[in-house]
Amino acid sequence: MATKILGERIKRKEDPELIQGRGHFVDDFKLDGMLHMAFARSPHGHAKIISINTEAARKAHGVAAVLTGEDIKGKLGFVPCAAGMEGLKVPDHPCLAMERVRYVGEPVAAVIATDRYLATDAANLIEVEYEMLPAVTDMEKAIEEGSPLVHESFGDNIAFTAKLEGGDWKSIEGDPSVKVLKQRLINQRLGPMAMETRGVIASYSPGEDTLTVWSSTQIPHILKTQLSLMTKIDEARCRVIAPEVGGAFGSKLNVYAEEGVACFASKMLGKPVKWIEGRRENLAVTIHGRDQINDLEIYYKPDGTVVGLKCRILADMGAYHQLLTPAIPTLTALMILGCYDIKNVAVETIGVFTNKMSTDAYRGAGRPEAAYIIERVIDMVAHELNMDPVDVRMRNFPPPGKDITLATGVSYDTANYQKTLKKVLKLSGYSKLRKEQQRLRKKGKYLGIGLSTYVEICAMGPSSRMPAGGWESGTVRVEVTGKVTVLSGASPHGQGEQTSFAQIVAEELGVPYDDITVYHGDTAQVPMGIGTFGSRTTAVGGTAIFYAAQRVKKKMARIAAHKLGVKPGELVFEDGKIHTRDGSKSIAFKAVAEEAYFARELPPGMEPGLSEMYVFEPPNYTYPFGAHVAVTEVDEKTGEVKLRNYFAVDDCGRILNPMLVDGQVHGGIAQGVGQALVESLIYDENGQLLTGSLMDYAIPRATLFPWFECANTETRTPVNPLGVKGVGEAGTIGSTPAIVNAVVDALSPLGVRHIDMPLKPEKIWNILKQAAPGGQA
């Protein structure tokens, strides 16, 4: 009997080396003659570079080279931006600053030395004379006339303006039953904060004229193309390897200045050059997430129907564009209606340059902002109408079904929002919680119950709507010995797809899970690929592998049929054998593999070998959804918020490995809770990063969380044959609004309608103090 493997809780293939400290992250590689790089960075938010004195650094012990903007000018290309939209302003983004610095941490000079300590010592000897310029860090000030300009040549600080409108606004004009509510929401700037900071080793071999790069990246193939363009080394001579990558969350879905400089330095010196980012650098110069101001006008009826939503999104780009910077807030606009059939929508998105580090994709990338907006909107409407937020949600959900097109023009693949909501209400004991809340309120205690019913856009995505292709490649190669090699162009870094991909192939080919080895991340080994982001790896990359396995299977069936004297369609792949349905004729999987390579009795005209690649182009995105309930207690004396319970029902389509899904959901919830309660990157008006170390930037610790109670519904997508939607970002998207809704709910007896994140004790304490009798209102 065949063992069922797809859909089962299978332990990870990735783990044995990692739990023994034998995995190799970038910093774990040591190459012969390797040099180490350190940077001198801008201490100012905005300044003119008058002079750079590198003399002492050049003379310092162990120093091989010092590079400044002048050294790379015209020789090393700009940091690329792949996002393209009408009227987008794209500033030149040199890898080392030229003439001006525009944010704190901008690289000004690089020192390459024999040892990382010596490189850092020498970087500290570089003297830069700056002429301070006025900085702008507040988006609203940045768009005012007369603001200091981040890029003078543009004439203003507006990177782009985009509009998204849908519906028939006239239909609600003058309707006396329609009420309007205005609210501003601030979605604060965050640090992605992967536990492994960024790192790169560039190794140029002058003899072969080849460049090999080890980088902690999510996109080895895209990085290869871009580094080739930047360094002008023929792409066919470039190779990028993403070894073990210690978390990324979007922050390594990028091409960074330091990667360019490392390649340039290695080519110049003919030696490998390593750069490992420090944690303070990571906070300052790895992309940031979020940072939007959302001004809302909410149009609703007394029965709780939301009939229109207007929003102006101010989105902070930072000083330069990184790979996808301007594209991120456009996802907010696209997903702003969430899972509600709101008939009218108008969103204006304004990208704003400021003297800060670039924002870009951080777990959810534009969708957490959208979910936060719409989930707060629904709760505010419930608050205004004194309705249960469950009822407002139910009233505005579209009926369950397929291809649900909203006023934004977005068409959701499959949906059953009622089912997840009902399930989480049951899981959480919602009505009991409401009764408990009533009892506690009488005692002056603040218990809050917060809902969030999110939908997200995943499995990115159709190439027509992606900046650089949205397909993914999968290769399945059965070796001579019958062992199976799987290659994916995706580049997972903790999500566990070596495991789920092996499950897909084991199920398809009927071979043992242990016989399958999955590789990814090396552009020399995997012919083509896009990478891992946007919850795409299983839905797009897994599908490519599924189809590649089917191709291999088809070929093997033909070989087996030829040998057994039957028709290929009669054959079943099971338990390492290929046999007829009735079991009368059988041949070992291994024997067919051997035949494919020895090629003695192949069907006439068949090519020898057993390796098939498939490139899957997804016809649409997928739209996973879920319903979360957070229960919070607010300490009436200190203002501290305690997350008491958390319930999550997520629907990511078909589940291939429930253990991996739970893991993704837990991690996602934790990051979303981090934004709601503790995390915030703050710059002062001069562009100084005030939260530049782990002493100042709070990462959630184990003690912040209750036990997460998770469950699923499985609404399959027709977008891919596996029926999977994606789950990498779900938890983050769902949890932030659930927490804020819970805390606002707790304080609603005090007339509180909204509180901006993070919900730190001092903020809550002030609200409590002002509300108290005799408090200062």
Add this chain to the structure above:
Amino acid sequence: MKIRININGNWREDDVEPRLLLVHYLREVAGLTGTHIGCETSLCGACTVLLNGEAAKSCTILAVQADGAEVTTIEGLASNGHLHPLQQGFWEEHGLHCGFCTPGMIMASHQLLARNPHPTREEIRHALEGNLCRCTGYQHIIKAVEWAVEHGGR
């Protein structure tokens, strides 16, 4: 400066710069890269090792301070080809995603179980407060420690 350190049961002697951090010594000099560097400020716990049996963050200890000491790193935890119950627990319960914080998490958990062989979930959370994980949300790490407790502890 000359130092003598026992790493995972083997003594070795090296001549090191006084400013060399223990974590760099372990990684660069002894070639044991299982101990990771996440912050260099003792805040993330990725570099946690056992120093004379006690969990210590090796990024803020100088190698010379460990002169004469016994250091256990993640590489020294498995014995005779058998995973330590904590390692096995992390595998069984999906206690890791990217695996970068994992060596530190396992070493900190080792310390916890040495002091408290049957911790409650709250006690596990508290004991791991000095170790950051950005991937898992910690729940499966707690289950991993519980698995180890049920299967032979430390």
